[in-house]
Amino acid sequence: xxxxxxxxxxxxxxxxxxxxxxxxxxxxxxxxxxxxxxxxxxxxxxxxxxxxxxxxxxxxxxxxxxxxxxxxxxxxxxxxxxxxxxxxxxxxxxxxxxxxxxxxxxxxxxxxxxxxxxxxxxxxxxxxxxxxxxxxxxxxxxxxxxxxxxxxxxxxxxxxxxxxxxxxxxxxxxxxxxxxxxxxxxxxxxxxxxxxxxxxxxxxxxxxxxxxxxxxxxxxxxxxxxxxxxxxxxxxxxxxxxxxxxxxxxxxxxxxxxxxxxxxxxxxxxxxxxxxxxxxxxxxxxxxxxxxxxxxxxxxxxxxxxxxxxxxxxxxxxxxxxxxx
Amino acid sequence: xxxxxxxxxxxxxxxxxxxxxxxxxxxxxxxxxxxxxxxxxxxxxxxxxxxxxxxxxxxxxxxxxxxxxxxxxxxxxxxxxxxxxxxxxxxxxxxxxxxxxxxxxxxxxxxxxxxxxxxxxxxxxxxxxxxxxxxxxxxxxxxxxxxxxxxxxxxxxxxxxxxxxxxxxxxxxxxxxxxxxxxxxxxxxxxxxxxxxxxxxxxxxxxxxxxxxxxxxxxxxxxxxxxxxxxxxxxxxxxxxxxxxxxxxxxxxxxxxxxxxxxxxxxxxxxxxxxxxxxxxxxxxxxxxxxxxxxxxxxxxxxxxxxxxxxxxxxxxxxxxxxxx
Numbered sequence: 176x177x178x179x180x181x182x183x184x185x186x187x188x189x190x191x192x193x194x195x196x197x198x199x200x201x202x203x204x205x206x207x208x209x210x211x212x213x214x215x216x217x218x219x220x221x222x223x224x225x226x227x228x229x230x231x232x233x234x235x236x237x238x239x240x241x242x243x244x245x246x247x248x249x250x251x252x253x254x255x256x257x258x259x260x261x262x263x264x265x266x267x268x269x270x271x272x273x274x275x276x277x278x279x280x281x282x283x284x285x286x287x288x289x290x291x292x293x294x295x296x297x298x299x300x301x302x303x304x305x306x307x308x309x310x311x312x313x314x315x316x317x318x319x320x321x322x323x324x325x326x327x328x329x330x331x332x333x334x335x336x337x338x339x340x341x342x343x344x345x346x347x348x349x350x351x352x353x354x355x356x357x358x359x360x361x362x363x364x365x366x367x368x369x370x371x372x373x374x375x376x377x378x379x380x381x382x383x384x385x386x387x388x389x390x391x392x393x394x395x396x397x398x399x400x401x402x403x404x405x406x407x408x409x410x411x412x413x414x415x416x417x418x419x420x421x422x423x424x425x426x427x428x429x430x431x432x433x434x435x436x437x438x439x440x441x442x443x444x445x446x447x448x449x450x451x452x453x454x455x456x457x458x459x460x461x462x463x464x465x466x467x468x469x470x471x472x473x474x475x476x477x478x479x480x481x482x483x484x485x486x487x488x489x490x491x492x493x494x495x496x497x498x499x500x
Numbered sequence: 501x502x503x504x505x506x507x508x509x510x511x512x513x514x515x516x517x518x519x520x521x522x523x524x525x526x527x528x529x530x531x532x533x534x535x536x537x538x539x540x541x542x543x544x545x546x547x548x549x550x551x552x553x554x555x556x557x558x559x560x561x562x563x564x565x566x567x568x569x570x571x572x573x574x575x576x577x578x579x580x581x582x583x584x585x586x587x588x589x590x591x592x593x594x595x596x597x598x599x600x601x602x603x604x605x606x607x608x609x610x611x612x613x614x615x616x617x618x619x620x621x622x623x624x625x626x627x628x629x630x631x632x633x634x635x636x637x638x639x640x641x642x643x644x645x646x647x648x649x650x651x652x653x654x655x656x657x658x659x660x661x662x663x664x665x666x667x668x669x670x671x672x673x674x675x676x677x678x679x680x681x682x683x684x685x686x687x688x689x690x691x692x693x694x695x696x697x698x699x700x701x702x703x704x705x706x707x708x709x710x711x712x713x714x715x716x717x718x719x720x721x722x723x724x725x726x727x728x729x730x731x732x733x734x735x736x737x738x739x740x741x742x743x744x745x746x747x748x749x750x751x752x753x754x755x756x757x758x759x760x761x762x763x764x765x766x767x768x769x770x771x772x773x774x775x776x777x778x779x780x781x782x783x784x785x786x787x788x789x790x791x792x793x794x795x796x797x798x799x800x801x802x803x804x805x806x807x808x809x810x811x812x813x814x815x816x817x818x819x820x821x822x823x824x825x
Contacts, residue, residue, distance in 0.1 A: 193795060197657070321796035326655045330648050330817055332522070452777040454802070470518060470809040471646035477779070478799040488796040492655055 176285075176494055177226070179203040179250050181275050182261030183242050186289045186316070189487030190259050191229045197491040199257075200226035204242045205250035207262075211235075211243025212253045251278050256500045259490055261289040264380075264389065266405060269296040276301055276312070283309035285500065287493040289316040289486055295389040296404045298396040309500075313493040318390045319343060321485035322478045323492065324464050325397060331468055333398050338467040340436035343390045345460030345480045346374045346381035347413050347433040351446075352458050355421045355430050361414065373460060383412035384444040387435040391444060394437040403442060411445035424448055430456050501610075501819055502551070504528040504575050506600050507586030508567050511614045511641070514812030515584050516554045522816040524582075525551035529567045530575035532587075536560075536568025537578045576603050581825050584815055586614040589705075589714065591730060594621040601626055601637070608634035610825065612818040614641040614811055620714040621729050623721040634825075638818040643715045644668060646810035647803045648817065649789050650722060656793055658723050663792040665761035668715045670785030670805045671699045671706035672738050672758040676771075677783050680746045680755050686739065698785060708737035709769040712760040716769060719762040728767060736770035749773055755781055 176199050180187050183206035194201050203212045204227060213227045227243075236242050251258070258279035262272050269292030276293050279286045281304070288294060293301050294314045305312045318324045319341075328336055342348050346368060353364045365382070368374035380386045388408040395403040413433050424430050430451045435444040449455040454475050457463045462480025465473055479485045501524045505512050508531035519526050528537045529552060538552045552568075561567050576583070583604035587597050594617030601618050604611045606629070613619060618626050619639045630637045643649045644666075653661050667673050671693060678689045690707070693699035705711045713733040720728040738758050749755050755776045760769040774780040779800050782788045787805025790798055804810045 189795075321793065322799060323652055323655050327648055327652065330651045330655075330821065331813075332817065332820060335522075335813075468646065468813065470514075471813040472804045472810065474647060474801065474803040476799065476801050479797040484795040485797065488656075488660075488793065492657065495657060496655065 176256040176497065177202045177254065178257050178259050178494065179253050179255035180259045180261060181205045181250055182263070182290065183236050184261065184263065185483030186486045186490070187259070187261035188233050188236060189483035190261065190490050191232055193484065193487050193491060195229065197495065199491065199494055201229060202226050202255050203250040203253035204232050205247040206236065206242050208247065209241040209243055210245040210247045210250040212245050212249045251275065255284060257285040257287055257494055257497060259287050259289070260293070261490070264291040266292065266296060269293045273297055273300070277304055280304040280308035280310050280312070285310040285497045286312045287316070287490050287497070288312070288314040289490050291317040291389045291393060294396065295392045298393070298403065299401045302401060311497055313496060314393065315493045316486045316489035318393050319462050319464055320478070320480040320482060321488055322462060322464055322476050322480060323489070324394070324476065326492070326496070327466060327474070327476065328394070328397060331466070331471075335469045336398055336466055337469065338436060338438045339394045339398070339464060340434060341464035342432050342455060342457055342462050343387040343435045343464070343480065344381050344433060345462060346378060347384070347387070348457065348462070349373050349460045350382065351413060351416070351421070351431055351433065354416070354418055355425060358418060358422065360418045361416065382414050384410045384433060387433060388442060388444045391435040391437040391442045395439070395442045398437060399439040408442035408444060413446055416446050425451065432456060501525075501581040501822065502527045502579065503582050503584050503819065504578050504580035505584045505586060506530045506575055507588070507615065508561050509586065509588065510808030511811045511815070512584070512586035513558050513561060514808035515586065515815050516557055518809065518812050518816060520554065522820065524816065524819055526554060527551050527580050528575040528578035529557050530572040531561065531567050533572065534566040534568055535570040535572045535575040537570050537574045576600065580609060582610040582612055582819055582822060584612050584614070585618070586815070589616040591617065591621060594618045598622055598625070602629055605629040605633035605635050605637070610635040610822045611637045612641070612815050612822070613637070613639040614815050616642040616714045616718060619721065620717045623718070623728065624726045627726060636822055638821060639718065640818045641811045641814035643718050644787050644789055644801070645803070645805040645807060646813055647787060647789055647801045647805060648814070649719070649801065651817070651821070652791060652799070652801065653719070653722060656791070656796070660794045661723055661791055662794065663761060663763045664719045664723070664789060665759060666789035667757050667780060667782055667787050668712040668760045668789070668805065669706050669709075669758060670787060671703060672709070672712070673782065673787070674698050674785045675707065676738060676741070676746070676756055676758065679741070679743055680750060683743060683747065685743045686741065707739050709735045709758060712758060713767060713769045716760040716762040716767045720764070720767050723762065724764040733767035733769060738771055741771050750776065757781060
């Protein structure tokens, strides 16, 4: 398939780099201010690709902060099969992601999202646009990084899944793991996580539970057919968890994890006590998801929940699941 | 879809019972000596289904040991869309499963296998028949029960998976778990497992590693495109694991698990030392599968690896993945 990649952060760049390995071709890339669009002419007898040069795009982005000399809007006007929407997640109107999704669907193209905003905050609107389009929307990469949470739910059948819960934010989990292991306080461990690049300079989304809640909202939308946004979620982060709470938990063979849960009726995120060596107590930046299935008990999936190549691999797996255009 | 279910053990009966919930209809059921085939006539104005009555089939099987008054061959001649092959796993020629698969594919019907034999022992022949047929073959239920191992590999792309390993036999895992927890010997725990119905009267397939090896052979066939059978696997069971080995392991923070591993080049099954609280050390009859993925690290899936309803749910998930006929 021919991909237009909008958003040139870690995920967008990894998609550009890895698309070829998955048998796809990148024909346009945009960041917030520039774009590069393949000219699509290989010339007579040419066997060269009509796609953009992935290495050149990534080099321009890291060296000069641009992806090319074209206008970002040119990427959306390019001749692509699949829009890969990898702009930053935004709340409320979920822009510019939502408008990018709309432009692609109105042009009867497929959309694969790495951006959580449109399917967390405006799920019903995205599905309505999809219903009018020849294109399809997929968004595996928005939940659990490399863990195929949504494909697994789809395979099981959303109607047979009663609940999904787990550790869905690697930064918060890293902080809780380090606090418990070293007996250190929240602020100290946060600073360490920032030094290591595990936490961002502004860690609010991760430590306040917003990121985990968005993922749970997306799952709740999949389970129920829609209707959820972040405002429907009951969310509590880890900023108020004292080191003493972890010590107390440890004496009882338990520890604390930031657990998100989605059902057909509710979304909740908050710190919970879990058994110290139990399934939910994954360490460091790993994620785990438990899927409760009728007649089949509980399925646990754990793996890398974030990272450019990991998330890009989820994006490209989605591309492989799309029908041919 | 209209299902013909061949094999009326725990899995076959659960498929008959649960098919309706998944939106499918059972039109024929056979065990080794009898069958019931729906007559397909509802009569004028009748809104009754043309399928067989699931409750009546299950009752006849448990009370009288038969599923109906028809000949088993009549089930294969019925007007069905999908053959559910749930006869017992056999080695070598994998009969009667293989011939049932052939009959269905030659009639351009789909096949969903719960029986490991045909895809472990005669994978290439099954794929050759499928290539000539309008029907497709799926076999999620043959590996890991309720854990969607094959669908996950398919979603990732088999070419990107370098290895699959894990605990794939619940009976052997139950025995090792009990030996470690209670300090009891193999024979003692085996007898207990037989009393509980966790181990069969003849536990050879489970404790010698054959069952785990067949599952790994199937995975190796999926990863490599075929060519493997049980004779290519290096297999060692748990019958020689002394209680003292578990004590020694425990002193070092480890325990013993029967681990199977499949790559594109090899299949190995045997008892291995694993960290006591590590991911591979699942307890009791649970199964765990680790999938090594390029650019996405290691994905862990754990859940119920066996059981009638669990395996039937994997069969019916496969039915849902088939193209309409």
